[in-house]
Every structure is written in structure tokens, then in C-alpha cells.
Amino acid sequence: xxxxxxxxxxxxxxxxxxxxxxxxxxxxxxxxxxxxxxxxxxxxxxxxxxxxxxxxxxxxxxxxxxxxxxxxxxxxxxxxxxxxxxxxxxxxxxxxxxxxxxxxxxxxxxxxxxxxxxxxxxxxxxxxxxxxxxxxxxxxxxxxxxxxxxxxxxxxxxxxxxxxxxxxxxxxxxxxxxxxxxxxxxxxxxxxxxxxxxxxxxxxxxxxxxxxxxxxxxxxxxxxxxxxxxxxxxxxxxxxxxxxxxxxxxxx
Amino acid sequence: xxxxxxxxxxxxxxxxxxxxxxxxxxxxxxxxxxxxxxxxxxxxxxxxxxxxxxxxxxxxxxxxxxxxxxxxxxxxxxxxxxxxxxxxxxxxxxxxxxxxxxxxxxxxxxxxxxxxxxxxxxxxxxxxxxxxxxxxxxxxxxxxxxxxxxxxxxxxxxxxxxxxxxxxxxxxxxxxxxxxxxxxxxxxxxxxxxxxxxxxxxxxxxxxxxxxxxxxxxxxxxxxxxxxxxxxxxxxxxxxxxxxxxxxxxxxxxxxxxxxxxxxxxxxxxxxxxxxxxxxxxxxxxxxxxxxxxxxxxxxxxxxxxxx
Amino acid sequence: xxxxxxxxxxxxxxxxxxxxxxxxxxxxxxxxxxxxxxxxxxxxxxxxxxxxxxxxxxxxxxxxxxxxxxxxxxxxxxxxxxxxxxxxxxxxxxxxxxxxxxxxxxxxxxxxxxxxxxxxxxxxxxxxxxxxxxxxxxxxxxxxxxxxxxxxxxxxxxxxxxxxxxxxxxxxxxxxxxxxxxxxxxxxxxxxxxxxxxxxxxxxxxxxxxxxxxxxxxxxxxxxxxxxxxxxxxxxxxxxxxxxxxxxxxxxxxxxxxxxxxxxxxxxxxxxxxxxxxxxx
Ligand SMILES: Nc1ncnc2c1ncn2[C@@H]1O[C@H](COP(=O)(O)OP(=O)(O)O)[C@@H](O)[C@H]1O
Ligand SMILES: [Mg+2]
Numbered sequence: 057x058x059x060x061x062x063x064x065x066x067x068x069x070x071x072x073x074x075x076x077x078x079x080x081x082x083x084x085x086x087x088x089x090x091x092x093x094x095x096x097x098x099x100x101x102x103x104x105x106x107x108x109x110x111x112x113x114x115x116x117x118x119x120x121x122x123x124x125x126x127x128x129x130x131x132x133x134x135x136x137x138x139x140x141x142x143x144x145x146x147x148x149x150x151x152x153x154x155x156x157x158x159x160x161x162x163x164x165x166x167x168x169x170x171x172x173x174x175x176x177x178x179x180x181x182x183x184x185x186x187x188x189x190x191x192x193x194x195x196x197x198x199x200x201x202x203x204x205x206x207x208x209x210x211x212x213x214x215x216x217x218x219x220x221x222x223x224x225x226x227x228x229x230x231x232x233x234x235x236x237x238x239x240x241x242x243x244x245x246x247x248x249x250x251x252x253x254x255x256x257x258x259x260x261x262x263x264x265x266x267x268x269x270x271x272x273x274x275x276x277x278x279x280x281x282x283x284x285x286x287x288x289x290x291x292x293x294x295x296x297x298x299x300x301x302x303x304x305x306x307x308x
Numbered sequence: 309x310x311x312x313x314x315x316x317x318x319x320x321x322x323x324x325x326x327x328x329x330x331x332x333x334x335x336x337x338x339x340x341x342x343x344x345x346x347x348x349x350x351x352x353x354x355x356x357x358x359x360x361x362x363x364x365x366x367x368x369x370x371x372x373x374x375x376x377x378x379x380x381x382x383x384x385x386x387x388x389x390x391x392x393x394x395x396x397x398x399x400x401x402x403x404x405x406x407x408x409x410x411x412x413x414x415x416x417x418x419x420x421x422x423x424x425x426x427x428x429x430x431x432x433x434x435x436x437x438x439x440x441x442x443x444x445x446x447x448x449x450x451x452x453x454x455x456x457x458x459x460x461x462x463x464x465x466x467x468x469x470x471x472x473x474x475x476x477x478x479x480x481x482x483x484x485x486x487x488x489x490x491x492x493x494x495x496x497x498x499x500x501x502x503x504x505x506x507x508x509x510x511x512x513x514x515x516x517x518x519x520x521x522x523x524x525x526x527x528x529x530x531x532x533x534x535x536x537x538x539x540x541x542x543x544x545x546x547x548x549x550x551x552x553x554x555x556x557x558x559x560x561x562x563x564x565x566x567x568x569x570x571x572x573x574x575x576x577x578x579x580x581x582x583x584x585x586x587x588x589x590x591x592x593x594x595x596x597x598x599x600x601x602x603x604x605x606x607x608x609x610x611x612x613x614x615x616x
Numbered sequence: 617x618x619x620x621x622x623x624x625x626x627x628x629x630x631x632x633x634x635x636x637x638x639x640x641x642x643x644x645x646x647x648x649x650x651x652x653x654x655x656x657x658x659x660x661x662x663x664x665x666x667x668x669x670x671x672x673x674x675x676x677x678x679x680x681x682x683x684x685x686x687x688x689x690x691x692x693x694x695x696x697x698x699x700x701x702x703x704x705x706x707x708x709x710x711x712x713x714x715x716x717x718x719x720x721x722x723x724x725x726x727x728x729x730x731x732x733x734x735x736x737x738x739x740x741x742x743x744x745x746x747x748x749x750x751x752x753x754x755x756x757x758x759x760x761x762x763x764x765x766x767x768x769x770x771x772x773x774x775x776x777x778x779x780x781x782x783x784x785x786x787x788x789x790x791x792x793x794x795x796x797x798x799x800x801x802x803x804x805x806x807x808x809x810x811x812x813x814x815x816x817x818x819x820x821x822x823x824x825x826x827x828x829x830x831x832x833x834x835x836x837x838x839x840x841x842x843x844x845x846x847x848x849x850x851x852x853x854x855x856x857x858x859x860x861x862x863x864x865x866x867x868x869x870x871x872x873x874x875x876x877x878x879x880x881x882x883x884x885x886x887x888x889x890x891x892x893x894x895x896x897x
Pocket of ligand 2: 101102
């Protein structure tokens with residue numbers, strides 16, 4: 057089976073000379089939850105931002121290697137980067153609603169893609185909120201400010217905002233970092249249901265969370281990918297000494 | 309090896325309208341440079357004859373009497389210099405001390421009242437101040453014993469207040485930019501508030517204060533209407549001494565304003581007025597250029613990257 | 617003198633100087649109101665001048681100033697906002713950008729009378745517009761550009777960076793992002809700068825002296841190619857060029873002009889503070 061996303065020998069260096077990623081290769085299969093974990097500053101965010109070319113916004117960085125999505129190079133000349141970002145959508149570490157109503161947050165992506173039909177937009181709003189397990193809490197106040205939601209609700213709104221674009225892949229960069237345990241488990245629950253329809257690449261909040269949600273996992277350290285394995289093997293029998301040290305809490 | 313940069317220009321979903329608007333944006337940015345160039349070109353075109361047709365010796369002569377063909381700029385230069393120097397002597401201490409008061413001494417509630425007052429001062433048209441100088445201030449100055457109320461000093465006084473908003477706001481920014489640790493450190497070793505201001509804060513804010521003064525000067529040199537009304541408009545060079553501030557003078561700006569309406573287009577007199585404009589342009593250009601070199605013109609204060 | 621005494625003396629002196637700065641401002645405002653308010657009535661504001669301007673109203677001058685201010689907005693607003701967008705969103709740190717910033721600093725410092733000369737040379741004569749509203753509005757518009765550009769750029773920069781990142785992560789193009797996630801939030805700040813610029817333009821005399829202002833016209837302007845009277849120039853004229861002009865009319869005219877510019881100034885500060893209070897980010 058063709059990989060959903062294939063990363064081949066990529067190197068990424070920031071303008072200040074920081075080699076954030078070094079010779080990284082791995083595949084992500086359709087409909088799996090792939091977890092990228094590792095200590096802070098190991099390059100996880102940098103990698104996620106490359107996958108939907110949000111990295112384009114960072115000036116003067118140096119990239120080498122190949123990333124394919126459904127078999128085609130995402131940096132290819134004919135690629136429509138805006139469409140790519142709709143297909144591969146990002147949820148950030150801090151909840152980041154756009155100022156405006158809950159509804160306008162959800163319709164923004166589709167509207168920018170040219171969807172005008174109010175019926176379609178309404179449907180997207182409801183559907184995405186339901187998938188993100190937020191519908192029941194906000195259905196009566198869709199036109200009130202998104203800024204007034206709680207932290208956990210905001211983060212689920214951001215998830216719904218990604219889902220409203222009907223993407224194929226969802227990138228989650230530590231989506232529960234600022235959330236309380238209850239909100240965290242609601243989000244984790246939601247992810248479990250989402251895997252049936254989406255491919256998910258996630259940076260977890262902790263090794264425990266990684267073990268809870270992952271189908272497969274990759275361990276990153278200092279800009280390198282140390283090990284990739286099925287979740288069970290990764291968290292019970294890691295092959296690499298450094299992976300084991302990290303998982304058992306000997307550093308990081 | 310690919311260098312990652314902005315999306316390729318031809319990417320499919322960028323609508324043509326977007327390319328047009330982005331072209332307009334770049335054009336609008338560039339228009340500022342074009343305008344400065346155009347201003348310079350037009351001043352040069354209409355004013356260049358001043359420097360070609362009039363011998364330099366005459367140009368720097370002491371007589372400004374265009375009707376008889378005397379185009380000595382010296383009285384005008386001296387007039388502008390006198391008014392400017394006077395205004396700076398008044399405005400710089402007032403402005404910097406007022407900024408110190410606002411930044412270091414005034415309680416917050418008072419500052420909230422005084423700052424809008426500065427904006428109000430900045431919002432008073434120069435012709436209104438000039439008018440008040442003419443009908444109200446000049447008589448007072450004459451009563452103080454000057455032969456006439458319309459003097460360089462009258463102009464300096466008005467111009468000083470007109471330049472205060474510029475000087476105060478930039479000085480205040482400069483004082484505000486001094487790190488709090490400096491103050492705390494000084495106070496911690498037992499210095500009084502005044503000692504801290506005098507020995508620590510002012511020296512640290514020095515370059516900002518210099519810029520404030522320079523931009524204030526730029527504002528003063530270019531002022532027209534107020535000086536036209538209150539300086540007496542006598543194109544002669546007062547005798548050197550403290551009394552010169554209390555003689556009528558005529559500035560470069562006032563000369564242009566007063567005489568342009570009466571000259572024939574294309575005449576030498578017309579050219580000379582543009583020539584004076586060119587000199588003013590070059591003076592303010594230099595002053596602002598120097599001030600900008602001191603701050604370093606980069607402006608972009610938004611921190612890129614950040615959280616996301 | 618002990619250190620404490622020096623400290624006390626310093627505070628007293630600094631406060632005294634501050635009083636010297638701020639009291640005259642209040643004095644000027646109150647004096648002008650007290651002297652001018654008597655002349656202001658409905659006829660003064662709405663009638664044509666009569667009897668060599670020594671009687672009647674100043675309506676054409678007020679109207680002219682409003683027209684010129686409006687024209688200034690039309691000339692200056694679009695190009696200034698676009699230029700600010702360029703500086704805040706597109707400009708890389710390169711030679712062009714530095715040249716543009718330098719140009720704006722210099723535009724801000726050019727004396728208003730020099731703008732007047734430029735307007736005369738470029739618009740009145742070279743472009744052939746003659747002494748006209750068009751030439752005056754173009755001159756004033758260019759003069760206000762630096763103020764508007766600087767405040768608009770600041771307003772755009774104050775919009776949090778994350779809105780841009782999020783918007784683009786949702787597939788919006790750069791322009792869509794600016795249009796929908798940046799400009800709406802920067803608008804109040806942009807407006808503030810615009811109004812401040814207009815307040816300055818409304819009060820300026822020197823740039824309109826040779827480009828548009830008329831000593832006296834018996835009829836109202838009917839096209840942009842007409843001359844017009846304007847308050848600042850009118851005040852100059854009646855206070856210096858017309859012998860025997862009643863003082864009350866002079867004070868009244870000055871007060872009306874001051875009210876127009878101060879209203880604009882206060883409007884600008886009002887917009888700024890009210891929006892700062894309202895926004896939720
Ligand atoms: N915009 C940037 N410019 C320069 N260096 C950066 C930038 N963003 C991240 N880095 C550096 O790249 C490395 C990887 O960072 P990041 O991808 O954020 O790691 P992680 O998400 O694993 O914490 C770090 O050393 C970080 O300091
Ligand atoms: Mg990270």
C-alpha cells in the first residue's frame with residue numbers, strides 16, 4: 057500500500073544556522089495515528105510545519121530531501137500550497153481561535169477555499185463540531201465570541217476548525233499542552249474516533265499520552281529520528297538505548 | 309537543494325485579482341520614494357536658475373530686495389537661524405523636562421490628563437497660533453519694552469510651543485526605553501530619584517533625546533504661517549548681540565509664503581523662491597536623515613515567529 | 617545642600633517647568649473660546665461674507681475646508697494604507713525597504729511651504745490643473761501620507777502574528793489573510809492615523825496658499841477644477857490683509873478652525889482608546 061505521507065532523507069536548517077532536522081526518513085500510512093515524541097527542541101514542531109508547508113512562512117531556511125503526499129512531491133512546481141494546507145491541516149499547541157464568532161472560525165477555511173453556499177457551510181459547522189465533541193456545548197451560541205470559550209473548548213474548536221476543511225491528514229502539535237486532565241481525556245477520546253476517517257500525526261504531551269493514543273510512534277532526539285516502531289514495541293521493547301532511557305524517564 | 313521561500317508565484321489558486329492587488333501594494337510602497345524624488349526634481353527644475361543666474365557673491369549678499377534685483381539670501385538665513393536658535397533654547401529644556409515630569413514624576417491620573425493636552429497642542433493649526441501671536445502676544449511683548457512686538461523672539465516663543473509635542477513625545481519614548489533595572493539598581497544603592505534621573509536615566513536616554521531635539525529643530529525650521537505673522541518680516545540683519553532676538557526678522561519660509569503670490573511665473577524672483585524651497589528641502593532632508601541614522605531605520609518591531 | 621534637599625528642589629523645579637508647558641495650552645484654548653464664541657451664530661456659520669467680508673458669515677471658507685479635507689482623504693488614504701501594508705507585511709530587509717523608510721522619514725520632515733511649492737510646480741503648472749481643489753487636495757494628500765503610513769503600519773504590526781499563521785494554516789493566501797485577519801483588526805488604528813492626518817491637513821495654510829486658496833470667491837465651487845476659500849487662509853487674509861476687519865470676526869474664524877481640527881484630533885484619540893478597551897485579544 058502506498059504511504060499517505062512519505063518523508064525521505066530530509067534536512068532542515070534555520071536561517072541562523074540551527075540544524076533542526078537531520079536526515080529524517082519515515083512513512084505514515086493512511087488512517088493511522090502516528091506519534092512523534094521526544095524532548096523539547098528535538099525538531100518535532102519543525103517537522104510538522106514542513107508537512108503542510110507552513111514552513112514557507114519562515115524566511116531563508118534551507119531544506120533538502122523529499123516529502124510526498126499521496127505519492128506526489130509537496131514542493132513540486134505544480135503544487136497548490138493553499139490546497140495542500142486544506143488537505144493536511146494543523147492544530148497548534150496553544151489554542152488559537154481567530155477573533156470572531158465560533159461560527160466564523162469554522163467557516164473561515166471553507167470560505168477562503170471559495171465555498172459560499174450557506175447550506176454547505178452550516179453543515180460543515182455542525183458536522184465538524186460534532187466530530188470534535190463540542191457541538192452539544194456550543195450549539196446554542198454559535199454566533200458568540202470564540203474567545204469566551206474555556207481552554208479545552210477552544211482547543212476542540214481549533215480541531216473542529218481543521219475538520220471543517222474536510223482534510224485527509226491532521227497534524228496535532230501537542231494539542232493538550234495547556235489543558236486540564238478532563239479536557240485532555242475528552243480530546244484524546246475524540247482522536248480515537250477520528251482515526252477511522254483521517255490520518256493523524258501528533259506530537260504528544262507526554263510519553264504516557266503517546267502510549268495511550270499511538271498506533272505507531274517515532275522517537276526524535278536532537279533533530280534526528282532515532283527509532284520508528286509499532287506502539288506496543290516502542291513503549292514496551294524499544295530497540296535503541298536512547299529511546300529506552302527517554303521512555304523510562306532517565307532524561308528529558 | 310531547495311531554499312524554502314514564499315509560495316511560487318504561479319500557484320493555481322491565487323486568483324488574478326490577488327496578483328493585481330499585490331502589485332499595487334508594492335507600487336504604493338515605492339510611491340513614497342518616487343514622491344520624494346519628484347519633489348526634489350520640481351524644486352530643482354524651478355529653482356536651479358537661482359544658482360545659475362545669480363553670482364554666488366550676490367546670493368550670499370546682505371540685501372534682499374527683489375524689486376531692484378537684489379537677491380541676497382543672508383538676511384533670510386540669519387532670520388531663520390535666529391528664530392530657530394531662540395525656539396530651540398526655549399523648547400529643548402521645556403520639552404525634555406516636561407517629558408521627565410510625565411515619565412518619572414507625574415501620578416498616573418495626571419498623566420492621563422496631560423498627554424491628551426499634548427495632542428491638543430499638536431492639533432492647533434499654526435495659523436491659529438500665529439493669529440494669537442499677532443493679536444495677543446505681540447502687544448504684550450511690546451509692552452515689555454521692545455520697540456515692536458513683532459520680533460524674532462515672538463516667533464521663537466510660538467515655534468517653541470509648536471515643536472513641544474514632537475520633542476516631548478520622542479523624549480518620553482526615549483526615557484521610557486531605559487531599562488527598569490538601571491533605575492532599580494541606582495535606587496538600590498541609595499541614590500535619590502533626582503540623582504537617578506540625572507546620573508542614570510538621562511545619560512542612558514541620550515541618543516533618543518538628541519533625536520527629539522533634531523526633529524524638533526526640523527519642525528521649527530519649516531514652520532511658515534506663525535513666523536509670517538509675528539516676526540515682523542524685515543529682511544535685514546540685526547546687529548550682533550542679545551538684542552538681535554528682539555528685532556524684526558524675516559525667515560526663508562515666510563519669504564516664500566509672502567512673495568510667491570506676487571511674482572510672475574518663470575521670472576528670476578520666482579526661481580529664487582523655489583531656490584529657497586530647495587535649500588529648505590535640503591536642510592530638513594539632512595536633519596531627518598541624520599536623526600534616522602541615529603535611530604537606525606528599521607521600524608519592523610513585530611517579533612516574527614513567536615508562539616506559533 | 618543635602619541630597620534630600622536637592623531631590624525636593626529638583627521635583628519642584630521640574631513640576632514648575634511642566635506647569636509652564638501645559639498651562640499656556642489651556643490658556644490658548646480658553647482665551648480663544650472666550651474671545652471667539654461671541655461672533656459665532658447661525659448666520660456666521662451658514663452665510664456668505666458681505667461688505668468686503670466685514671459682515672455676514674464664513675460659510676464658503678468652512679465648506680472649502682471640508683471639501684479639501686475630504687479630497688485629502690481620497691488622495692491619501694488608499695495609497696498610504698497600501699504602502700503601510702507593504703512595509704508591515706511584504707517588505708524584506710533589503711535596500712528597497714530601507715530606501716522607502718528613509719523616504720517616509722523625509723516626507724514627514726519636509727516643510728509644509730515646500731509642499732506648497734511642489735504642488736504649484738507639479739499640479740498647478742506642470743499637470744495643468746490650475747489653482748484648483750484638485751491641486752490642493754493632491755498637495756495636502758501627499759503631505760499627510762507619512763503620518764497615515766506610520767500609524768497604519770504600527771496598527772498592522774500590533775495585530776498578533778498568530779492570526780496570520782493560523783489563517784495561512786487554514787489554506788488562506790497571503791492576501792486573504794491580510795484582508796480578513798489583519799486589516800479588520802488594524803482598522804481602528806489606521807482610522808486614528810487617518811483622522812490625525814486630516815486634522816493636520818484641515819489646519820494647514822502653507823500648502824494651499826498657491827495651489828487652491830482664494831482670497832474671496834462670490835460663488836461656491838462647482839467642480840474640482842475650481843478655486844475655493846478655506847478657513848486657514850481666510851484667517852490669514854482677514855487678520856493681515858484686510859484693514860478694518862472687526863476683531864470679533866477674526867476671533868470667531870480662528871475658533872471655528874480650531875474646533876474643526878480639535879474635533880478631528882479628539883475623535884482620533886477617542887477611536888483609539890475605545891477600541892483598545894473593547895478588543896478581546
Ligand atoms: N524560527 C526559528 N528560527 C530558528 N531556530 C528555530 C526556529 N524555530 C525552532 N528553532 C530551533 O529548532 C530546533 C527545533 O525546534 P522545534 O522544532 O520547535 O522542536 P520541538 O517542537 O521538538 O520542541 C530548536 O533548537 C529550536 O530552537
Ligand atoms: Mg514544539
